Amino acid sequence: MAKTHATIVINDMEYSVVSDNSPEQLNRIAFTLNEKLRALGSESSDHKSRELLVLTALNVVDDYLRAYDSLKEMQIRLQTLTTALGGAELENQRSGAEYENLVAYQEAAEKEMSILREKNHELELENARLTEEIESLQQENAFLTTENEELRHELAHDDITFEEQS
Template sequence: MEAGELSQQKGKKSRINVEIYGQQYSVVGDESTSHIRMVAAIVDDKMRELNAKNPSLDTSRLAVLTAVNVIHDYIKLKEEHEKLKESMTKKGME
């Protein structure tokens, strides 16, 4: 897998340079450049938010804390989505 690749889907790849927490990254993905920019902006915002609460963290620890927080949010949303799907399925069976 190429560094920075967002997806394994086949199709046209987008390559874009983005800035996250003051560092430049070349990101390759199947999504549009606007989508990749949005993802980078969200990561940057989250890192800055967590840095404000934990100013003593070095960049590596801040990146790991950001990943943990983002995955936590992802899991919560996934669980909520599953509950909504189950609820809709049950209502459809009545």
């Protein structure tokens, strides 16, 4: 980055500075420093200029260190949140994989259920056909049983008649 040559005014004194900062940033720094000087100067007007600069420097360093500590805390918090987010994303991926497995299982179960319903329907039709066949055979059996008894009765009657004729 190019060096900036600028003149800034601090505590009513001009300073020529060379910096990597832009002129706007240098003016912002000078403004903030002048505000600190005014605040300390208004608290006690008997301070000499050098003492005022030292107190201002102490305040600026205090502000800097507080901001630095706050930044470090935020970085730690950011790292914690980033780690938690990574864990949540991993859990989300696992849940997604489990969901896909469950969907595949459900699809397979539905396919198997469809096959079983079709098989059940076929068995119900076969059962109905066999029930009709059983009823038909029972009717035929009843008819044959009746016919058999009639023939036995006739035969028994014929035996009696046959015995009488002999």
